[in-house]
Amino acid sequence: MITxxxxxxxxxxxxxxxxxxxxxxxYEEDPDRAAQALGRYxxxxxxxxxxxxxxxxxxxxEVVGWYIHTPEFQAAKQHYKIxxxxxxxxx
Numbered sequence: 001m002i003t004x005x006x007x008x009x010x011x012x013x014x015x016x017x018x019x020x021x022x023x024x025x026x027y028e029e030d031p032d033r034a035a036q037a038l039g040r041y042x043x044x045x046x047x048x049x050x051x052x053x054x055x056x057x058x059x060x061x062e063v064v065g066w067y068i069h070t071p072e073f074q075a076a077k078q079h080y081k082i083x084x085x086x087x088x089x090x091x
Contacts, residue, residue, distance in 0.1 A: 012062075015044040019063050020072055050089050 022037040045063075049056055067073055 003053065008048065010068075011044055011048045011051065015041065015048055015063055016066055018044050019067055023067065023073070023076070038068065 015032050016035060018041040022034065024037075025033070027034040032065055045056065045059055048054070052059075
């Protein structure tokens with residue numbers, strides 16, 4: 001039997017993987033893939049919120065906080081620069 005804590009841990013792992021997949025490529029490169037990744041992320045987030053009772057904002061903050069420290073994000077940050085006006089430029 002799986003415990004609530006173990007289920008929450010597995011969902012959080014899947015949620016983090018889904019977020020990394022969502023951010024892996026710009027939306028414009030493949031809108032269909034991005035839409036599917038967003039749907040998977042949203043579904044997992046809702047499942048985690050329902051299971052744990054945490055607030056949606058807290059869960060999203062935890063996932064994004066984790067992601068910005070990953071090597072994938074750091075590599076993407078090196079590849080795309082954000083200008084002062086908020087525009088992305090590819091380097």
